[in-house]
Amino acid sequence: MKDQALFDKIDLHLIRVLNTVLTERSVSRAAIRLGMYQPAVSAALKRLRDLAGDPLLVRSGAGMVPTDAGLRMIEPSASILRAAEVLFSDARGFNAATATHTFSLACSDYMDPQFLPQLVAQIKSQAPMCQIDIHALSGxxxxxxxxxxxxxxxVIGNWPAPPDDLHMARLFGDEVVCLVAANHPAVRRGWDSSTWLASEHIAPTPTHPGAKGVIDLHLDSLGLQRNISARCPHFGLIPAMVASSLLVLTTGRQYCERFxxxxxxxxxxxxxxFPPMMYYQLWHERTHASASAKWLRERAKTVAASLQKQ
Structure with missing residues (x-):
């Protein structure tokens, strides 16, 4: 079949069925998610198999798995659906009350622990039919x-110097403080820089070998090095570790105050x-003028501002 003839047989609905079947790995689950009857999804899958010249989804044990060709189609089909959503939603403006957009954001867990819950709550209260995908900023x-x-x-997080190839807006700055157990000797005796550097510190696991966070990068600039005796990839668990040990966590005051x-x-x-710990939201030029993306950025800004007032 010639490329143009093949293209003429494909519509956006068929792309949505393709992506849903491949990601759900089940015709019945895809039918539920799409709000369609299962025979209609099966018929659409048959059309897709004919067009692709490939089974796309095959049985494996008790379930089904995509073929190699099917796996290669997941991301392109998702990209087409995202582009179509932006194309038409931005053309008519973004109406949060009726929008069915999917918001995807990546966030550092060094943030105020109330930030993401409040951001999600605000999005869902104002845009109840929108979906939210949250990714961790891992290595x-x-x-x-x-x-x-x-x-x-x-993308929301803190950087010593944010990348200059992306759009950026400051969310807030936070004072750097230390969190220790209530019975830590420093609570009674106080400490100076030498005592603090020699204490047992806990820090987040580096995102990649040799990587350093804002605390240790600043210490490097001063020619200083602290004694890190524990690392943890789950920042939200660190305060509980501090509470039952002599470990010291150095981070933003707003984060520490919640715990x-x-x-x-x-x-x-x-x-x-230390200079203030700065938190930013970053976005690409491709979404700079998007009405839905602007709405999301405004929600992040509003939540950050409300948390600073608490």
Whole structure:
């Protein structure tokens, strides 16, 4: 079949069925998600198999799995659906109350622990039919590529110097403090920079070998090095570890204050001067003028501002 003749047989609905069947790996689950009868999904899958000249989805044990050709179609089909959604939703403006957009964002867990819950709550209250995909900013998450490819709408986190090839807006700055157990010796005795550097510190696991966060990069600039005796990839678990040990967590005050309300911990001034810890939202040029993306960025800004007032 010639390329043009093949293209003429494909419509957006068929692309949606293709992506849903391949990601759900089940005709019945795809039918539920699409709001279609199962025979209609099966008929659409037959058309897709004829067009592709490939089974696309085959049985494996008790379930089904995509073929190699099917796997290669997942991301392109998702990209087509995202592009179509942006094309028509932005053409008529973004109406949060009726929109069925999918928002995809990546966020650092160093943020205020209330940030994501409040952001999700605000999105769902104002745009109840929209979906939300949240990704962690891990070492294997190439957020630049994900933004450029349209897989992520917004990235939120803290950087010593944000990348200059992306659009950026500051969310807030936070004072750097230390979180320690309520019975930590420094609570009674206080500490100076030497005592603080020699204490047992806990820090997030580097995103890749040799990587350093904003705390250690600043210490490097001062020619100083702290004693990191524990690392953890799950930042939200660190305050509980601090509460039952002599470990010291150095991070933003706003983050620490949330846990000081629920755990036996104390917030102490850091004896080494740090610049404010800055948090930003980053986005790509491709979504800079998007009405839905602008709406999402405004929600992030609103939530960040409300948390600083608490």
């Amino acid at each position: 294997d998450f190439d957020y630049r590529a994900r933004l450029a490819q349209g897989e992520v709408d917004l 000081a309300q629920t755990l036996p911990v104390k917030i102490l001034p850091c004896p080494v001067d």
